[in-house]
Amino acid sequence: MRWSTVLKRAALVPPTLLGVGIIVFVLLRVVPGDPIAMMIPPGASSADIARLRALYGLDQPIVTQFITWFGQVLSGDFGRSISLHQRVLELVIARLPATLELCSLAVVMALLLGGIVALLGVTFRGRAAEWLVDSGIGFFLAIPDFLWALILLLVFGVLVPLLPISGRLDPQREIDFSTHFYLLESLATFRFDIAADLLRHMLLPALALALPFAALVARLLKAQLAEAEDQDYAQIARTRGFSRGTILRSEVLPNALIPTVAFSGVQVTLLLGGTVLVERIFSYEGIGNMAIDAVVNRDFPLIQGLILTFAVLFIALNLAVDLVVALLDPRLRHG
Structure with missing residues (x-):
């Protein structure tokens, strides 16, 4: 295998990862279910729910959410886990x-x-x-x-x-x-x-x-x-x-x-x-x-x-x- 072939395949890695990221990001947000609803205790107010959604950026449009998340990924920050509260x-x-x-x-x-x-x-x-x-x-x-x-x-x-x-x-x-x-x-x-x-x-x-x-x-x-x-x-x-x-x-x-x-x-x-x-x-x-x-x-x-x-x-x-x-x-x- 020539090195040119290896370099061509390596060059496909970034667009492949970008495609995977887009597909996963969109699919997670169009399927039914709200992660905030699983976090809040019974009887939580609508203000508490809105505050949590804003904290995790879920109140923004999907395009805005993706741009924000992808920018963080490029800097090495994959976000914070909603359930485990860790990076x-x-x-x-x-x-x-x-x-x-x-x-x-x-x-x-x-x-x-x-x-x-x-x-x-x-x-x-x-x-x-x-x-x-x-x-x-x-x-x-x-x-x-x-x-x-x-x-x-x-x-x-x-x-x-x-x-x-x-x-x-x-x-x-x-x-x-x-x-x-x-x-x-x-x-x-x-x-x-x-x-x-x-x-x-x-x-x-x-x-x-x-x-x-x-x-x-x-x-x-x-x-x-x-x-x-x-x-x-x-x-x-x-x-x-x-x-x-x-x-x-x-x-x-x-x-x-x-x-x-x-x-x-x-x-x-x-x-x-x-x-x-x-x-x-x-x-x-x-x-x-x-x-x-x-x-x-x-x-x-x-x-x-x-x-x-x-x-x-x-x-x-x-x-x-x-x-x-x-x-x-x-x-x-x-x-």
């Missing part, structure tokens, strides 16, 4: 690392599980065991991540209570982290007891997110491996006496990874969106869980800030995947 940017910064760590763990688990299953399926190609692998992949694909979350919650939280089913960390544990990336900081500072506790709390929600993703990776990678194994270069390597394992590892797998990586990048964005329900089910303290509270409370500034955050993450992931695919594929690197 939106501070809330997002505090919760985003938890979601990023959860998604990172889920992606690693999905790629490892999917890769192992794909290699097993190709190894047993043409035998009865391949049918079992394909059936297992179809089964895991049929169950969405939020349903896996409920199943894991029931099995490992109720029937066989082996793992914690809520929160990010044991509430009785005292922590003094400098950042909100608890897992990374605990590993960097060799506080492995805290890291182990964090992983125990993350394991079930990460597994719920990873299982459908792993099935998709396994299906695609298995198909790509089977197709690459039938190519001429693999057949020539076999006639030269190389073992099948060596051919799969050295010749077939590198070529099969390119479309798999491109596909996986798209699925990572879907996985990120799946954190909304999974975090809610496990009471995990990330931006997905906070997004549901923001919608329930009709917290306009918080919803807008969270959607823009998700949009930035989606765009960044897509750009990163494009760069990785270009690095893996010499045809794109050179031309």
Whole structure:
């Protein structure tokens, strides 16, 4: 991929975010419901309601509200949460690392599980065991991540209570982290007891997110491996006496990874969106869980800030995947 292409895609980021901001801003204000009505106590006077509406700028026309909000966003101010009474940017910064760590763990688990299953399926190609692998992949694909979350919650939280089913960390544990990336900081500072506790709390929600993703990776990678194994270069390597394992590892797998990586990048964005329900089910303290509270409370500034955050993450992931695919594929690197 040439740098000009990368720059062109990067140049589309600002108008894309502007479009997302306009759509979200307008939709929030045309759907039924008033956030001020959810804030005021019973018996509040009309003057109190008018004062609150003026405080949050909801008494202005939509165009004026958008211009004011967009100007604040450009200066790094996403407004103040109506329900939590804190700066939106501070809330997002505090919760985003938890979601990023959860998604990172889920992606690693999905790629490892999917890769192992794909290699097993190709190894047993043409035998009865391949049918079992394909059936297992179809089964895991049929169950969405939020349903896996409920199943894991029931099995490992109720029937066989082996793992914690809520929160990010044991509430009785005292922590003094400098950042909100608890897992990374605990590993960097060799506080492995805290890291182990964090992983125990993350394991079930990460597994719920990873299982459908792993099935998709396994299906695609298995198909790509089977197709690459039938190519001429693999057949020539076999006639030269190389073992099948060596051919799969050295010749077939590198070529099969390119479309798999491109596909996986798209699925990572879907996985990120799946954190909304999974975090809610496990009471995990990330931006997905906070997004549901923001919608329930009709917290306009918080919803807008969270959607823009998700949009930035989606765009960044897509750009990163494009760069990785270009690095893996010499045809794109050179031309």
